[in-house]
Amino acid sequence: MLLSFLQEFFFNYGYYAVFAVLILCGMGLPLPEDITLIASATASPHDLQQTYNEEGRTRLKNRYHIHAPVSGTLRRITLQAGDNVRAGQTLAEIEPASANPLDARSREQAEADLRGAEAALEAARQHIAAAKSAHTLAQKEHQRLVPLVKAQAASREQLDQARAQRDSASANLAAAQAEEKIAAARVQSARALLASHNEAGAAAVAVTAPIAGVITKRQHQSRTPIAAGELLMEMGDPAQLEIEADILSADAVRLAPGTRARIRHWGGDDLDASVRRIEPGGFTKTSALGVEEQRTRVILDLTSPHAQWQTLGDAYRVDIEFILAEKNGALTIPLSALYRDGDGWAVYRINDARARHTAVQTGLRTATDVEITAGLANGDRVILQPDESIHDGSRVQTPPE
DSSP states (O other), rough: OOOHHHHHHHHHHHHHHHHHHHHHHHHTOOOOOOOOOOOEEEOOOEEEEEEEEEEEEEESEEEEEEEEESOEOOOOOOOTTTTTEEOEEEEEEEEEEEOOOHHHHHHHHHHHHHHHHHHHHHHHHHHHHHHHHHHHHHHHHHHHHHHHHHHTOOOOOHHHHHHHHHHHHHHHHHHHHHHHHHHHHHHHHHHHHHTTTSSSSOEEEEEEOOOSSEEEEOOOOOOOEETTTEEEEEEOOOTTTEEEEEEEHHHHHTTTOOOOEEESSSSSSSSEEEEEEEEEEEEEEEETTTTTTEEEEEEEEOSSSSSTTTTTTTOOEEEEEEEEOOOOEEEEEGGGGGGEEETEOOOOOTTTTTTEEEEEEEEOOOSSSSEEEEOOHHHHHEOOOTTTOOOOBBBEEOOOO
């Protein structure tokens, strides 16, 4: 019935009906407007960290290879990998092979080698004294700057530099101590060599531990003939671990000594670490996908207390999160709100239920968020993942929760 009426009305008065609609529109009566449902977020202050992730592995800072100082018969070794040993503890004993006494010239050379080894040992001890002084000064400077940074009387860059110098001094001290132990082992080897060329039937030569540590590898167990210089075992101190990682050269240039890092996914809570050295030379490494990549090696020190990582061992896999830059209280929005605006960036800011094109300037970025340095204020709401249906002035609405 109604349909028949409308058909007859528009057939008889169609032009008048259209003209009436045009008049009503000209009088300013609004026509219905599309409303787009959108997801949104609020610009607000957050602490941002720009990071870079890479795989790494642990390694002993100082690995000691224990070699046979003389030829002869190696007695059975009872120590096993994982055993703790004291500095100076006997690791193995070698019954020297019968040998003719050294001639005068050879004995003179052997004695000269012994004197040289003893001189190197004394130099290493002096190096330790100097390294200890430098380490003490660097540590005091770092401790002095910590409260100044909190009071904003010194910059974080100064603190980072002091931390790097402290870590470098600590590494130099550890290297000097390692030099002393190696020099002591050379003195022992030179003395054993002289003893092995004494008359037959000389007492067994004891091979002792240069440091207190752990046996990491044993080459022999049963009684067996041994040649001078042959590897007997390896050892080190598991409390002195470092992290090494092969970093893409394009990423390595963004790192520097003192760059902070987090060690993750190693089986425990996250650990703190610091870059100690970036090796100057690169090398080519083939990725799992068969792509040749140019990489360089980066060495990090663990800065968390040893009690937090005492279960870590040598050659363990870890994930490293390098902290390239950080900023506290940065005005932040989700990265998905950005879209290209010529050579710059823009967002759609929500104002009175309408989308407003707003150019912005950006700062630090993470995988999910971006710092806004200009264009927005704290509390502004922006549209997430704007598509082609959104334009400046579009009516928008967030879906009901």
